[in-house]
Amino acid sequence: MTEVDAFLVNCRLADGRLVDIGISGGKIAVLGQGAAALSNSAPALDIGGDLALPGLVDGHMHLDKTLTGLPWMGHAAGSTRMSRIETDKTILPHLPLSTEERAGNLIRECVARGTTHLRTHVDIDLESGLAKLEGVLAARERYRDRVTVQIVAFPQSGVVRCPGVLDLLDAAVRNGADLVGGIDPLEIDRDPRGQLDGIFAIAARHGVGLDIHLHEPGEMGLFSVQEICARTKALGLGGKVTISHGFCLGGVTERKAAEAAEMMAAAGVSLVTHGAGGLIMPPIEMLRAAGVLVFAGNDDIRDTWSPYGTGDLLERAAIIGWKGDFRRDPQVELAFDLISTAGAQALGISDYGVTIGAAANLFTIAASCVAEAVAAHPPRMLPMSFVRPTKNSSRTSAMPTAETRS
Numbered sequence: 001m002t003e004v005d006a007f008l009v010n011c012r013l014a015d016g017r018l019v020d021i022g023i024s025g026g027k028i029a030v031l032g033q034g035a036a037a038l039s040n041s042a043p044a045l046d047i048g049g050d051l052a053l054p055g056l057v058d059g060h061m062h063l064d065k066t067l068t069g070l071p072w073m074g075h076a077a078g079s080t081r082m083s084r085i086e087t088d089k090t091i092l093p094h095l096p097l098s099t100e101e102r103a104g105n106l107i108r109e110c111v112a113r114g115t116t117h118l119r120t121h122v123d124i125d126l127e128s129g130l131a132k133l134e135g136v137l138a139a140r141e142r143y144r145d146r147v148t149v150q151i152v153a154f155p156q157s158g159v160v161r162c163p164g165v166l167d168l169l170d171a172a173v174r175n176g177a178d179l180v181g182g183i184d185p186l187e188i189d190r191d192p193r194g195q196l197d198g199i200f201a202i203a204a205r206h207g208v209g210l211d212i213h214l215h216e217p218g219e220m221g222l223f224s225v226q227e228i229c230a231r232t233k234a235l236g237l238g239g240k241v242t243i244s245h246g247f248c249l250g251g252v253t254e255r256k257a258a259e260a261a262e263m264m265a266a267a268g269v270s271l272v273t274h275g276a277g278g279l280i281m282p283p284i285e286m287l288r289a290a291g292v293l294v295f296a297g298n299d300d301i302r303d304t305w306s307p308y309g310t311g312d313l314l315e316r317a318a319i320i321g322w323k324g325d326f327r328r329d330p331q332v333e334l335a336f337d338l339i340s341t342a343g344a345q346a347l348g349i350s351d352y353g354v355t356i357g358a359a360a361n362l363f364t365i366a367a368s369c370v371a372e373a374v375a376a377h378p379p380r381m382l383p384m385s386f387v388r389p390t391k392n393s394s395r396t397s398a399m400p401t402a403e404t405r406s
């Protein structure tokens with residue numbers, strides 16, 4: 001008989017089965033109906049038939065921008081993307097809490113709501129150098145036993161229009177960032193070849209993936225999708241490249257969107273979405289049917305870009321489902337997949353799920369099924385995490401900061 005450290009008894013699984021879950025050494029060792037009674041005398045906690053779901057995966061965040069833990073601050077930026085980019089530079093350096101403290105505050109909020117894995121973008125620009133990366137790395141280290149954190153070195157202010165940023169992105173990857181970012185190569189840089197060739201070269205040189213913010217609308221965005229797919233294919237980076245947002249996919253004709261989906265699936269380029277307010281959402285069901293890996297994240301959470309949110313991924317799934325007009329249970333379950341299994345696949349998390357052998361990263365919730373958990377998103381009852389640190393999180397930091405760079 002398998003030795004078990006503790007049992008959760010009477011757990012409802014996503015497939016409806018009522019089981020006992022035995023945890024041993026941070027892994028799910030036993031899973032079955034009445035399993036606790038047949039096993040050793042390990043302590044048992046009766047879950048009372050509530051749902052047990054796997055730890056959630058936030059595929060797109062900005063830990064360095066959050067205002068979590070500070071007194072309420074009204075939104076200060078203007079209505080354009082460029083005004084938000086510039087406002088970040090005037091507000092973030094002068095906050096009474098450091099990047100590490102604010103990022104840590106948000107990580108705790110996310111973990112309390114069942115998140116066990118996340119990918120965050122961190123601003124890399126000429127003004128702040130690698131300082132924000134350093135803060136997020138410190139927060140990642142502090143919470144390394146609660147949540148895994150993938151870091152994207154994000155050139156928010158642009159690449160070609162800010163000479164020197166490519167060197168900073170390269171330094172960011174050498175100092176702990178897991179992926180290279182990018183942003184609107186046409187709209188921000190007005191030089192798609194310059195930006196994309198630059199960031200893909202860094203990714204290829206270090207053997208890391210890319211996650212590129214693409215807000216560009218319509219045909220302009222479609223052009224960038226094509227350029228990203230072409231480089232992904234040429235460099236053999238399939239499965240390691242993500243387009244964040246991809247609003248253009250929802251703003252072109254169905255035929256053109258379908259062609260783009262086919263191209264993304266063939267190149268191994270995934271899409272992360274968050275159901276943005278005021279913007280067209282990409283056609284999630286069509287993209288998935290075409291074979292594109294689509295996952296989701298909260299994006300901005302109570303930060304300099306948006307006052308909304310708490311880090312609750314079930315609420316995020318509900319927003320995406322509401323915006324996508326997902327009404328039937330299989331559609332709502334699809335919204336859940338975006339913040340769980342699909343996200344785990346995109347982030348390369350192998351020991352995922354409420355299944356024997358997986359890490360015991362799970363939570364319980366007073367809901368009868370996945371669709372109800374998403375639609376009502378009641379409080380998480382028992383968030384547990386037994387995560388293993390990501391490959392870079394144990395690196396010691398020895399990087400120049402904005403203060404030390406000349």
Ligand SMILES: [Zn+2]
Nearest residue numbers: 062121213299
């Ligand atoms: Zn973002």
